Amino acid sequence: MIERRPIADAVGHLIMLAAIFIVAFPIYLAVIAASHTIQDVSQTPMPLLPGAELLTNTARALFDGPQLVGVSGATPAIVLLMNSFIMAISIAVGKIIISLLSAFAIVYFRFPLRNIFFWMIFITLMLPVEVRIIPTYKIVADLGLLDTYTGLILPLIASATATFLFRQFFMTVPDELLEAARIDGAGPMRFFWDVLVPLSRTSIAAMFVIQFIYGWNQYLWPLLIASDYKYQTIVLAIGRLIRAPDAFYEWPVIMGMAVLALLPPVAVVVLMQRWFVKGLVETEK
Amino acid sequence: MEKRVVFHNRFLPYLLVAPQIAITVIFFFWPASQAVVQSVLREDAFGTSSYFVGMENFAALFEDDYYLNSFKITALFSTLVTTLGLGISLVLAVTADRLIRGATIYKTLLIWPYAVAPAVAGALWGFVFLPGPGVFAWLLAQMGVDWNFHLNGGQAMFVVVVAATWKQISYNFLFFLAGLQAIPKSLIEAAAIDGAKPFRRFWTIILPMLSPTLFFLIVVNVVYAFFETFGVIHSLTRGGPAKSTEILVYKVWYDGFEAQDLGGSAAQSVILMAIVIGLTVIQFRYIERKVHY
Numbered sequence: 256m257i258e259r260r261p262i263a264d265a266v267g268h269l270i271m272l273a274a275i276f277i278v279a280f281p282i283y284l285a286v287i288a289a290s291h292t293i294q295d296v297s298q299t300p301m302p303l304l305p306g307a308e309l310l311t312n313t314a315r316a317l318f319d320g321p322q323l324v325g326v327s328g329a330t331p332a333i334v335l336l337m338n339s340f341i342m343a344i345s346i347a348v349g350k351i352i353i354s355l356l357s358a359f360a361i362v363y364f365r366f367p368l369r370n371i372f373f374w375m376i377f378i379t380l381m382l383p384v385e386v387r388i389i390p391t392y393k394i395v396a397d398l399g400l401l402d403t404y405t406g407l408i409l410p411l412i413a414s415a416t417a418t419f420l421f422r423q424f425f426m427t428v429p430d431e432l433l434e435a436a437r438i439d440g441a442g443p444m445r446f447f448w449d450v451l452v453p454l455s456r457t458s459i460a461a462m463f464v465i466q467f468i469y470g471w472n473q474y475l476w477p478l479l480i481a482s483d484y485k486y487q488t489i490v491l492a493i494g495r496l497i498r499a500p501d502a503f504y505e506w507p508v509i510m511g512m513a514v515l516a517l518l519p520p521v522a523v524v525v526l527m528q529r530w531f532v533k534g535l536v537e538t539e540k
Numbered sequence: 541m542e543k544r545v546v547f548h549n550r551f552l553p554y555l556l557v558a559p560q561i562a563i564t565v566i567f568f569f570w571p572a573s574q575a576v577v578q579s580v581l582r583e584d585a586f587g588t589s590s591y592f593v594g595m596e597n598f599a600a601l602f603e604d605d606y607y608l609n610s611f612k613i614t615a616l617f618s619t620l621v622t623t624l625g626l627g628i629s630l631v632l633a634v635t636a637d638r639l640i641r642g643a644t645i646y647k648t649l650l651i652w653p654y655a656v657a658p659a660v661a662g663a664l665w666g667f668v669f670l671p672g673p674g675v676f677a678w679l680l681a682q683m684g685v686d687w688n689f690h691l692n693g694g695q696a697m698f699v700v701v702v703a704a705t706w707k708q709i710s711y712n713f714l715f716f717l718a719g720l721q722a723i724p725k726s727l728i729e730a731a732a733i734d735g736a737k738p739f740r741r742f743w744t745i746i747l748p749m750l751s752p753t754l755f756f757l758i759v760v761n762v763v764y765a766f767f768e769t770f771g772v773i774h775s776l777t778r779g780g781p782a783k784s785t786e787i788l789v790y791k792v793w794y795d796g797f798e799a800q801d802l803g804g805s806a807a808q809s810v811i812l813m814a815i816v817i818g819l820t821v822i823q824f825r826y827i828e829r830k831v832h833y
Contacts, residue, residue: 366553375565443549493659497662509663517660
């Protein structure tokens, strides 16, 4: 910096530490709640230091699910986590595959409807699920896809953002590569698999992080499609549990489940931070 | 920009775009057009047939106090989430940017809430503010506040704003920090040599240079508050108490699914669609300008 201002620096570090503390506080409390018995958590206020029940409560969340009075059929978190993984990974991979293909077509071919297709993909940005809830639900119902993985996944794998990102990247690939490939006798698909896809590795990784989080955190869509608990995701289960009418709340187990629900996407962001930042910044170009 | 060299094939490109276009048509365009059609129809009492009613569904909406109220609630909610989220993260980004040591670690420790689902963010903050065991609820009660966000509309709004803002701070912080780091240091140094103090430099150099980022983030945050906070509302308050946190997206879902008012819900969908289109156009016009910038 320009001036040496040790006091201002110290204040700056204090502000950052305070911010980090406040941002992390609700999760700290959730972990603490998950480490106590239900009697301890029901005190006013609940204890602020960890107890000894973390493993017991996590195991209960994973294999039994929280018990609610007046609500039957607790779902073990392990089933919910599995569904979330299936949904998040399929959505991320699906979006990447169909977007790579359509970006390839739009950049590397000239065909009459090219611009129309490009605009059709673009317009989907303006039609989030929230603005077409009932008719989309009806179509999925008519196709017999309610309470199926296909119904949860397929309607969400169209992606304007991923198509734009890959299009943007393909534009920067030197034309010489294509010419060289052609001289070597490679057809379009060979060029796609052996040249373009390997070159796009970083963009694919960045897209995977963003779309995995997108898929994992879906809420409204599974709420519409998955009425059978066998297909519910962990995020949906949390949202439903927390306001179950007149229920007796087994807070330690519910908070343990909330921590399980946020751990995988947070781990992806922290471990793949470089690609995450790249993905965020590049999709907004 | 166009490629100079391309492949020539009559059918392959259609095959390549087919999956994307098929999903787009079946799950985006068809339902969106159905929403438009539904919005001018009304079903009879038995749900067996429907008839054309023109603009009646829209007229009914704008005479419905609950709908107008939902508009006001959404305006309040998105203004609060946007200004608080941007204000807090701007302060944090400016602070982190001027610290030489630790900026990267601070970044890592601040960006992860982005990955937390809105519904889970709602659950976490709902627990912190839960009357009884909740720690903040207890603190507020100690300060003499009659705290119960399940019963008090203003308090419910406060909690959903906190949860929604908390989740968005990391995103804003990341973009502000990138924007700040892109400002040439020489400009700031030149101003310092001319005798401009830090505050002066912030107002006359840093903030104007940051304005494209700021404008972009305003649009993104408004879109977020309008459309991506359904999970926060659904998990925390279910739009209540007494509809005091019923934002437009929650109401369109509630009227369509719980109240089964298809025409009314479709008309609301059409209005929301107009709002998204407006916001997207603003966003892209700005991006075009940024290219020339």
